[in-house]
Amino acid sequence: MASTSMSPTGEDFSDDLNLQNFDDTTRDDDWLPVSTTCSIDLEDDVEMPWVQPQFQNTNPIIAAHTKMWRGGHTNDVTSLILGTKEEANSYIVGLLVSSITILVFFLAWMILLITLKGCGRNRVGFLSGKRAKLPLKPIESPISNPDSAPGEGFVAAAPLRIPEKDKEGNNRSSTNNIELDLPPLSSEHEQEQKETKQSALLPNDEWNELYATKKKEERWMKGVVLFACTIVICMVGVMAREGVQSLKVSLSDAQASLSYAQILLNETEDVVNGLANGLEEFQTDFLDVLEQTNTGLCPRLKPKGICSKFSRIDSCDFRAKIGLDREITIDRFGMNETIDVNYNQSIDVLEPSVGIKDKIGLDGTVNLRELLFPNFPQLYGKLIKTFSSEWPFIDRLYDFADTLNSVSTRASQVEQQISTFNWIFYVAFAFDVVVGLIAVCMIVHILANERLPQSFKRIQRRYLFPLFIVCVSIAFIFAIVFLIVSMALSDTCVNNPSKRILSIAKYHMGNGIGADLVLQIIKQWVSKCTSKPPSVQEYHVFIEEAQMLLEAFDVEMQNIGDNVTEFCGTIDYADLTSSSLKVLCSVIGLTLDLRKATKCSTWMPLYYNTLHNAVCYNGINGLWITAVTQLTTLLMACIILTFRAVFFDLETIKSDNNNDEDFGLVSSSGGYVQNNDENEKAILDDENEVKAN
Numbered sequence: 076m077a078s079t080s081m082s083p084t085g086e087d088f089s090d091d092l093n094l095q096n097f098d099d100t101t102r103d104d105d106w107l108p109v110s111t112t113c114s115i116d117l118e119d120d121v122e123m124p125w126v127q128p129q130f131q132n133t134n135p136i137i138a139a140h141t142k143m144w145r146g147g148h149t150n151d152v153t154s155l156i157l158g159t160k161e162e163a164n165s166y167i168v169g170l171l172v173s174s175i176t177i178l179v180f181f182l183a184w185m186i187l188l189i190t191l192k193g194c195g196r197n198r199v200g201f202l203s204g205k206r207a208k209l210p211l212k213p214i215e216s217p218i219s220n221p222d223s224a225p226g227e228g229f230v231a232a233a234p235l236r237i238p239e240k241d242k243e244g245n246n247r248s249s250t251n252n253i254e255l256d257l258p259p260l261s262s263e264h265e266q267e268q269k270e271t272k273q274s275a276l277l278p279n280d281e282w283n284e285l286y287a288t289k290k291k292e293e294r295w296m297k298g299v300v301l302f303a304c305t306i307v308i309c310m311v312g313v314m315a316r317e318g319v320q321s322l323k324v325s326l327s328d329a330q331a332s333l334s335y336a337q338i339l340l341n342e343t344e345d346v347v348n349g350l351a352n353g354l355e356e357f358q359t360d361f362l363d364v365l366e367q368t369n370t371g372l373c374p375r376l377k378p379k380g381i382c383s384k385f386s387r388i389d390s391c392d393f394r395a396k397i398g399l400d401r402e403i404t405i406d407r408f409g410m411n412e413t414i415d416v417n418y419n420q421s422i423d424v425l426e427p428s429v430g431i432k433d434k435i436g437l438d439g440t441v442n443l444r445e446l447l448f449p450n451f452p453q454l455y456g457k458l459i460k461t462f463s464s465e466w467p468f469i470d471r472l473y474d475f476a477d478t479l480n481s482v483s484t485r486a487s488q489v490e491q492q493i494s495t496f497n498w499i500f501y502v503a504f505a506f507d508v509v510v511g512l513i514a515v516c517m518i519v520h521i522l523a524n525e526r527l528p529q530s531f532k533r534i535q536r537r538y539l540f541p542l543f544i545v546c547v548s549i550a551f552i553f554a555i556v557f558l559i560v561s562m563a564l565s566d567t568c569v570n571n572p573s574k575r576i577l578s579i580a581k582y583h584m585g586n587g588i589g590a591d592l593v594l595q596i597i598k599q600w601v602s603k604c605t606s607k608p609p610s611v612q613e614y615h616v617f618i619e620e621a622q623m624l625l626e627a628f629d630v631e632m633q634n635i636g637d638n639v640t641e642f643c644g645t646i647d648y649a650d651l652t653s654s655s656l657k658v659l660c661s662v663i664g665l666t667l668d669l670r671k672a673t674k675c676s677t678w679m680p681l682y683y684n685t686l687h688n689a690v691c692y693n694g695i696n697g698l699w700i701t702a703v704t705q706l707t708t709l710l711m712a713c714i715i716l717t718f719r720a721v722f723f724d725l726e727t728i729k730s731d732n733n734n735d736e737d738f739g740l741v742s743s744s745g746g747y748v749q750n751n752d753e754n755e756k757a758i759l760d761d762e763n764e765v766k767a768n
Contacts, residue, residue, distance in 0.1 A: 181713060374645075
């Protein structure tokens with residue numbers, strides 16, 4: 076049978092698996108020899124230790140295992156399965172501590188933004204979501220007043236006409252004072268209006284200074300938001316290129332490995348069942364041979380059989396007495412024949428071989444062990460003891476086959492679950508892409524604000540911002556899930572996952588003969604196949620002993636000469652023993668098939684690609700990158716929301732009505748104030764003048 080070879084690397088692993096399979100060559104019994112030995116032996120195809128690539132801790136594994144804060148709780152994943160309830164709870168809490176901390180941090184940020192929004196723009200400025208309104212720009216009066224003091228001639232010195240109500244409730248204007256004597260206002264809007272009116276009276280130089288400060292504030296706010304939007308777009312690219320790609324490769328390798336593992340498990344199950352059936356057939360077949368030899372080895376001297384109870388070695392009597400007790404007369408004084416009354420036939424005892432004469436004592440007793448098995452006197456007893464006893468490894472093999480079947484079923488279920496998990500990564504990526512597109516719209520808004528139509532700005536403020544918040548919130552949920560999973564997998568994989576996987580497999584398989592054999596085989600793989608599993612080694616020893624006994628029996632049967640055959644009436648068992656040897660050789664062949672089915676060169680590349688490449692390398696790398704990019708996106712989103720005021724135009728104080736008296740053109744001794752439209756036009760003229768200079 077050709078040995079299976081596999082590539083130990085994860086590259087093009089799926090293609091390699093499609094080319095791998097057991098050799099389906101049918102074993103033909105005709106080629107098996109009928110001589111004293113089989114042409115195959117258990118020591119054939121001795122497997123060399125498999126060179127397993129050294130496991131390397133990647134940066135994501137180290138970061139997720141050691142760098143994440145766990146609040147002093149354990150990061151030993153085996154405590155979740157093998158530890159006490161307190162240790163398991165400690166590990167779970169340790170996984171959740173960092174995620175809860177991140178959640179509390181961002182929730183506190185959002186609560187702070189909501190609180191600042193309630194404080195109003197006049198108290199906290201842009202942190203409320205809108206910048207404080209810019210006062211009306213004062214302009215110099217065309218009529219100069221030489222009596223005015225320096226600094227006068229601006230709106231600060233002009234009397235402000237404020238509408239008042241008389242006792243009858245009618246409006247009246249008062250221009251006799253410059254102080255604002257307003258009644259208490261009940262609404263927040265009226266309070267804001269009062270504050271903006273009071274701040275509207277500024278000299279020209281102070282207004283210019285305030286305006287320059289506002290523009291400077293706007294520039295660095297735009298810079299911060301542009302930086303945050305750029306980072307968001309970069310995170311989308313990193314997630315698509317590194318995170319999603321690594322997860323895609325991980326899932327592809329895992330599915331290919333599990334699919335091929337099912338093929339190997341099913342074929343191994345067939346081999347194990349065939350081996351168990353072959354052993355039962357071999358035992359039954361040779362027990363039939365032994366039962367026939369019980370009465371056929373020496374029917375003349377032991378017509379009822381050597382053993383009265385065939386299955387009990389203590390009932391066997393290999394001594395036969397030739398004399399009156401057997402109604403056989405031996406005449407050593409000239410008579411040439413001795414009569415055997417039981418068989419009514421005569422045999423010549425005067426011409427026996429020297430070997431037979433030596434075996435007959437003076438009392439006429441002969442030891443059939445020495446006569447039939449001169450080279451191995453204890454052979455027959457060992458054969459009876461070996462083949463009439465229970466063979467527990469047959470039940471163990473059947474249990475092993477059942478365990479393989481359950482493992483194959485579980486592998487099929489996991490493969491189907493992996494297929495359903497694909498949508499999670501693509502949904503997370505889709506939300507991240509939406510966030511990136513919204514970030515692009517924000518950049519366009521900032522860079523081309525003056526050229527954008529007001530309808531676009533309104534759509535962005537009313538729809539894109541809420542959509543942005545929803546997508547970021549969903550991305551945060553995915554980030555937390557990916558973070559927890561990456562931490563758990565890193566705890567499993569750090570510093571080589573083999574021993575932890577063995578502990579987990581032992582826990583899930585439970586107790587049982589087949590489970591023990593599976594665990595022993597896994598231990599063999601973990602040890603890089605430097606030794607055989609104890610149960611398999613014990614079974615090999617038994618098969619080798621059975622082979623040795625059967626071959627010795629075949630040799631003894633072939634060495635029985637004609638004189639012994641004539642003396643004992645021994646039947647020729649060459650065909651029977653040769654048939655048993657054929658069965659034994661088939662069993663040995665199935666044993667070698669089982670060895671090839673479980674050998675390191677078959678399973679270790681699969682084990683390495685699934686656990687090391689798919690889970691520990693690509694899987695953790697993809698999960699960690701996805702979690703980090705999502706959390707970074709969330710951080711940038713919080714920064715954008717904090718400086719969201721930059722998306723609103725800088726407003727100026729507007730009049731409550733259309734009267735020029737109310738924040739319109741108000742003349743004074745030194746100048747007058749522009750109305751709102753003229754004020755905005757003046758601001759734009761100043762900006763153009765600054766740009767021109």
